[in-house]
Amino acid sequence: MSVTSVNSNSNSAEYYRNTASSTKTEEPFSIGIHEEPEKALQKEQEEVPSSYMGLSFKDIFYSGKFKLNQIPVVNQIVSAKNPEDGKIYLTYFTDNKITCFHAGTDGKKAWEVEVNEEQQQKVKDFFKEFTPYKWAKELYSGDDMAMATVKNFWLELFEK
DSSP: OOOOOOOOHHHHHHHHHHHHHHHHOOOOOOOOOOHHHHHHHHHHHHSSOOGTTTOOOHHHTTEEEEEEEESSSEEEEEEEETTTTTTTEEEEEEEEEEEEOOOSOOOOEEEEEEHHHHHHHHHHHHHHHSOOOSSOTTTTSSSSGGGGOOOOHHHHHHHH
């Protein structure tokens, strides 16, 4: 778009005066006092364990200080409604423990039970009675899995 002429229209001048006079100005604000960069770096460094101080990720990874396979392998996952309180839980079964989390918005841990080798066999026997999802062989869900979300169920099963 090109401007071909400028004219003095009193209506547009009046509009501008009214608009400009009714414009509100913002109050000044401050963003607060920030730490000096040296202090911030010192604070970060205090949070780092001294054994890792000054090492790169590669150095830490290959030094043996970083243990491989720290993430446990989940054998089964159960998503079911707990028959005691009617809430949905996610229960994870690994080789050495069973951990149950609230499936709601908070996702907090509800309970956890350590599992030894003998008890692990009882867990495997329990799951033999159920069919996992076809697309995820570790995932179980539904009303028939409700007892898997109850801590006392597992404690009683392990005592037998």
